[in-house]
Amino acid sequence: MAVLELTNVSKHFGAIHAVSNVSFSLNAGEVVGLMGDNGAGKSTLVKMIAGNFRPSEGTLRMDGAELVMHKPVDARRHGIEIVHQDLALCNNLTAAANVFLGRELRKGVGPFSILDYASMYRRAGEIFKELKSETRPRDLVNKMSGGQRQAVAIARTMLSEAKIVLMDEPTAAISVRQVAEVLNLIRQLREKGIAVVLISHRMPDVFTVADRVIVMRRGRKVADKKIASSSPEEVTGLITGAIEQAA
Amino acid sequence: MAITLEQTIAHKQNSRLTQILNSQTFWVLVAIIAACIFLSFATNAFATKANLFNITRNVTFVAIIALGMTLVIITGGIDLSVGSVLCLCSMVLAVVMHAGYGIEVGILASLGTAVIVGAFNGLLIAYLGFPPFVVTLGMLSIARSLAMVASNNTVVFEFGPDHDLLLSVGGGAWFFGIANPVLYMVVLALITGFVLRWTRFGRYVFAIGGNEHAATLTGVPVKQIKVAVYIISALSAGVAGIIQTGWLGAVTTNIGAGMELQVIAAAVIGGANLAGGIGTAFGALVGSALIEVIRNSLGLLGINAFWQGTFIGGAIILAVLFDRIRTFRRE
Numbered sequence: 001m002a003v004l005e006l007t008n009v010s011k012h013f014g015a016i017h018a019v020s021n022v023s024f025s026l027n028a029g030e031v032v033g034l035m036g037d038n039g040a041g042k043s044t045l046v047k048m049i050a051g052n053f054r055p056s057e058g059t060l061r062m063d064g065a066e067l068v069m070h071k072p073v074d075a076r077r078h079g080i081e082i083v084h085q086d087l088a089l090c091n092n093l094t095a096a097a098n099v100f101l102g103r104e105l106r107k108g109v110g111p112f113s114i115l116d117y118a119s120m121y122r123r124a125g126e127i128f129k130e131l132k133s134e135t136r137p138r139d140l141v142n143k144m145s146g147g148q149r150q151a152v153a154i155a156r157t158m159l160s161e162a163k164i165v166l167m168d169e170p171t172a173a174i175s176v177r178q179v180a181e182v183l184n185l186i187r188q189l190r191e192k193g194i195a196v197v198l199i200s201h202r203m204p205d206v207f208t209v210a211d212r213v214i215v216m217r218r219g220r221k222v223a224d225k226k227i228a229s230s231s232p233e234e235v236t237g238l239i240t241g242a243i244e245q246a247a
Numbered sequence: 248m249a250i251t252l253e254q255t256i257a258h259k260q261n262s263r264l265t266q267i268l269n270s271q272t273f274w275v276l277v278a279i280i281a282a283c284i285f286l287s288f289a290t291n292a293f294a295t296k297a298n299l300f301n302i303t304r305n306v307t308f309v310a311i312i313a314l315g316m317t318l319v320i321i322t323g324g325i326d327l328s329v330g331s332v333l334c335l336c337s338m339v340l341a342v343v344m345h346a347g348y349g350i351e352v353g354i355l356a357s358l359g360t361a362v363i364v365g366a367f368n369g370l371l372i373a374y375l376g377f378p379p380f381v382v383t384l385g386m387l388s389i390a391r392s393l394a395m396v397a398s399n400n401t402v403v404f405e406f407g408p409d410h411d412l413l414l415s416v417g418g419g420a421w422f423f424g425i426a427n428p429v430l431y432m433v434v435l436a437l438i439t440g441f442v443l444r445w446t447r448f449g450r451y452v453f454a455i456g457g458n459e460h461a462a463t464l465t466g467v468p469v470k471q472i473k474v475a476v477y478i479i480s481a482l483s484a485g486v487a488g489i490i491q492t493g494w495l496g497a498v499t500t501n502i503g504a505g506m507e508l509q510v511i512a513a514a515v516i517g518g519a520n521l522a523g524g525i526g527t528a529f530g531a532l533v534g535s536a537l538i539e540v541i542r543n544s545l546g547l548l549g550i551n552a553f554w555q556g557t558f559i560g561g562a563i564i565l566a567v568l569f570d571r572i573r574t575f576r577r578e
């Protein structure tokens with residue numbers, strides 16, 4: 001059964017129809033590449049799944065039950081994690097503080113609970129090790145390289161047992177070696193039975209790691225195919241509009 | 248020996264010492280200590296008990312509000328209304344007590360006023376997207392005018408049945424000869440410092456100033472935190488107003504006039520960054536102390552009081568200059 005099912009989901013910002021009538025489903029242990037030109041509505045779509053926006057129309061169902069989310073915390077509670085396109089980092093905070101932003105570990109009881117720095121540093125360190133990233137939990141993010149920043153944003157998705165991980169261009173600003181790490185991580189997530197949505201403008205990334213590719217153009221879904229039965233040429237045609245709709 | 252990934256991850260970039268040497272607050276503190284040493288040799292009047300008592304007490308009113316202002320500044324906001332809110336809260340306290348109510352009622356009414364004013368500022372800024380500068384500039388005008396309305400622009404100097412208690416709360420020295428206001432300031436500074444470093448609320452205050460958009464995306468309750476911060480700022484002005492009323496023993500409608508600038512100056516001199524994301528409670532105290540030491544020393548050195556503004560303004564620019572130099576060196 002599908003982990004997540006979107007039915008006729010739309011999002012309007014005033015007169016702008018960022019996403020129109022998109023339906024698809026995500027299965028456990030499946031990597032879906034989400035592609036499309038700038039402004040096609042990819043980020044808007046995943047932000048709705050991550051609880052940042054509420055759909056203007058349409059429904060989301062998780063494991064068969066309708067999913068209504070008002071804020072990012074709701075999505076995380078349902079096992080949905082996201083790496084935002086702009087990484088959503090606070091430069092004035094440490095790497096660990098950024099990883100745990102919005103779900104800080106605390107010790108003590110009720111109103112007297114205080115931040116548990118030691119545990120957060122330790123856990124963040126473990127995750128960076130798992131990501132094979134030389135990122136120091138105690139360092140401020142503003143002094144970090146593009147790859148380290150990306151690692152911090154990705155580390156957030158590994159804090160809890162996720163069902164769905166959404167990655168909005170996680171490989172945009174990083175070196176070849178780190179791209180390979182991220183792709184590896186995506187494979188690991190798949191092995192754990194997690195559904196992954198990978199937004200990328202890099203055709204090779206999608207074709208090496210994804211099982212399926214969804215293409216969006218001007219807010220609409222124009223293709224949803226198995227990678228095996230598609231080709232980079234076809235996808236390029238779909239993105240640019242040279243091909244109207246996938247066969 | 249090869250450095251393993253674990254070692255790299257465990258490594259901390261800056262030692263405690265370099266962190267301290269890099270902080271603006273530390274150098275301002277050094278400047279204060281140097282000035283104090285110089286003044287105690289250069290004048291006879293500086294290092295006297297009476298003068299030190301005076302300085303520490305004068306620091307407190309600005310410092311207490313600077314604590315609240317520091318929170319606002321860390322979120323990337325500003326509160327220009329604090330001087331007027333101090334006046335309004337003092338006046339509410341005075342009028343209520345003058346009418347024959349006890350000190351508890353007076354303080355409750357005064358702090359309640361602060362909460363309402365702060366909530367008004369915060370709601371407009373957080374939920375309706377008003378620029379903080381505009382909202383609090385409006386409140387600067389409104390609060391003082393309300394104080395005039397409340398008192399009919401008279402001086403209040405009789406505080407009903409609890410008159411003596413109020414004067415002793417503000418003007419007394421209950422512990423080891425330390426002026427009461429100083430004790431309040433120290434307690435409030437410790438609380439503020441604790442909240443900023445050890446609570447989730449404090450973490451969110453920094454996150455909002457660092458990158459409000461990121462804070463929103465990650466689920467930080469940005470709007471609620473902003474409202475809370477403006478309420479705290481108004482409350483700090485209210486508390487300072489209550490203490491100052493007890494200390495002065497009278498309230499006029501021009502107390503706290505222009506104080507917002509001193510408070511903002513204190514926060515900035517102490518290391519708070521008006522762009523948001525940076526600031527400490529200790530810095531707020533240190534900044535307030537520097538301003539008071541400058542004021543005090545000019546008097547003792549026989550320099551015309553008209554020069555005060557120049558020196559305080561110079562201190563603001565100098566303090567931030569050091570910060571700029573460090574930033575340039577890093578780039």
Ligand SMILES: Nc1ncnc2c1ncn2[C@@H]1O[C@H](COP(=O)(O)OP(=O)(O)OP(=O)(O)O)[C@@H](O)[C@H]1O
Binds near residue numbers: 036042045
């Ligand atoms: N918060 C918003 N308010 C108004 N319009 C928005 C908002 N977010 C996105 N849009 C608009 O929605 C459309 C889709 O944007 P979106 O960010 O989803 O595109 P994208 O496919 O992620 O593009 P890119 O590849 O450049 O990241 C664009 O026209 C954009 O201007």
Ligand SMILES: [Mg+2]
Binds near residue numbers: 042043044
């Ligand atoms: Mg995008």
